[in-house]
Amino acid sequence: xxxxxxxxxxWERQYDQAENFLWSLRPIQTLVDYSxxxxxxxxxxxxxxxxxxxxxxxxxxxxxxGIDISETAIISAH
Numbered sequence: 001x002x003x004x005x006x007x008x009x010x011w012e013r014q015y016d017q018a019e020n021f022l023w024s025l026r027p028i029q030t031l032v033d034y035s036x037x038x039x040x041x042x043x044x045x046x047x048x049x050x051x052x053x054x055x056x057x058x059x060x061x062x063x064x065x066g067i068d069i070s071e072t073a074i075i076s077a078h
Contacts, residue, residue: 028053032056049073
């Protein structure tokens with residue numbers, strides 16, 4: 001793995017060292033609490049990580065797209 005600097009390197013190491021998931025697969029509780037306010041449609045998850053919040057909305061029938069600085073996080077989400 002090449003040497004990385006800045007925030008990307010920090011997150012790559014965090015996700016690379018996680019045994020299972022860096023975060024749980026449960027969505028953030030505040031998101032769950034406010035989700036009834038979100039109208040049907042598309043959701044963009046910035047900092048998708050392993051996808052816990054994206055999965056929550058996808059399971060509710062939303063079209064979800066996400067992006068993350070960490071390639072390792074995206075790969076581990078599969």
